[in-house]
Amino acid sequence: MLIPLPNLGAIEAQGDDRLTYLQSQLTCDLVKLPQNRWTFGGHCDPKGKLLAAFRLCHHGDSLLMLMPQSLVEVDLPALAKYAVFNKIELTDATARYDAYGLLDTAVLDGWQGEDNLKQQGEALALIDGEHAIVLLPAGAELPADLAALPQGEAEQFIAAELAAGRPWFEAEHSAEFVPQMLNLDAVGGVQYDKGCYIGQETVARMHFRGGNKRALYVLTGQPSDADTLEMQVGDNWRRAGVVVARQANGDQQWLTAVLSKELAPDTRFRLGEAEYQLAPLPYRLYGEA
Secondary structure: OEEEOOOEEEEEEEOOOHHHHHHOOEOOOOOOOOOOOEEEEEEEOOOOOEEEEEEEEEEOOEEEEEEEHHHHHHHHHHHOOOHHHOOOEEEEOHHHEEEEEEOOOHHHOOOEOOOOEEEEOOEEEEEEOOEEEEEEEOOOOOOHHHHOOOEOOHHHHHHHHHHOOOOOOOHHHOOOOOHHHHOOOOOOOOOOOOOOOOOHHHHHHHHHOOOOOEEEEEEEEOOOOOOOEEEEEOOEEEEOOEEEEEEEEOOEEEEEEEEEOOOOOOOOEEEOOEEEEEEOOOOOOOOOO
16 A cells, blocks of 8 residues: 655755764764665754654765654754754755655565665665655656555554654654653664764763653554543543654554553553553663563
């Protein structure tokens, strides 16, 4: 199934200093990122709060960061704040690309590339387990193998992102959490052994001194528009944490929420009148055995 992603945005970095400049700004280690791989990454404010989380990859003579469009509007001005002193051009490249999601990557088996970044003609695929994001220049013709697939809806891909515990959030939650609270380190988007970057002091302190007591969890239940997630404590219900993202897919809704790490796995939750249960994360939290 091929899923158009009209709300996926892109920031593009070009220029001789693109690598060194972004290395000094982002949580991921670009020096160690090979041409044939993509990585999760983040951009923090000086207090260590995450402005944006994204997928990042080399693309020809540029670097691409893929994130929800609402985050591009927030993050691009912050990312470009010190760029004037470097040979780098940062632009909103959203309109230059058509983005699609795949929930089954078998169709990419014949594409060129031996790692998680593959190409077929002008198409670029960022593979994430059984999921992938495919980029093409805006208006370009789809490769025949993709054009033959039935089309789905963006909601299906976003629901799959949330079910996989990915750090997907919109602008309303920008600068609200440190990266560890959104599991960005658990999915490989924070390297603790790289050099300095904006917000590193807070991020490192949370890691090395164990100051972070919250993480991103996945819950599932019946669709609900209620704002407050509650958990059962004895015979009572109390506020559980912050809902970061939600997406209904048919009669099931997936959501991610920042919750205490001390939760029991059988904790009962509700969102309005709808009951929710914790779903297992497909990865270990950073530092877990």
